[in-house]
Amino acid sequence: MLRIGEAARQAGVSPHALRYYESLGLIRCRRSGSGYRLYDRETLERVRFIRRAAQLGFTLEEIAQILQLRDEGRAPCSQVVAWLDEKIEHLNAQIRILTGLRAELVALRSQAPAVPADPSGYSSGYCALLEGRAGPIPAAATRPSDHGRARSPSRAHPLRRRHGRQEGR
Known part of the structure; x- marks a missing residue:
């Protein structure tokens, strides 16, 4: 039996992750006489x-269902295959969207030398390449699941907070 720090190290996760998985019911631990969490080898394999x-992109809800099927003695692989098919199709859709967006960006970049830095009579102060004066807004900037809404930069690449500061800075 391992205490939380050593168990986390051996499983490749943080102690916080172990506590979180426990709170979701994905894993169980025993307690020592003094209240320390104790994990066995089977639990580490589960983690x-x-x-x-x-x-691989499975949600914790999906993982919980897989674990429940296994715990009930049922084979979860048929459900996993169905989810894999969904995930592959979702990735294919994302690849199509990103390929279209890349093509639009390449087209905009190819127009850059032809667009003057400050066209005469143009006083908005923004870049004409991005304002639509150089061409239409790409359809690839929206996702089908967004129902036509453009993705905001904060949703495209959200900054994650860690201990009161933004990562990536």
């Missing part, structure tokens, strides 16, 4: 599975 499934 490694959770981590790998999450890395």
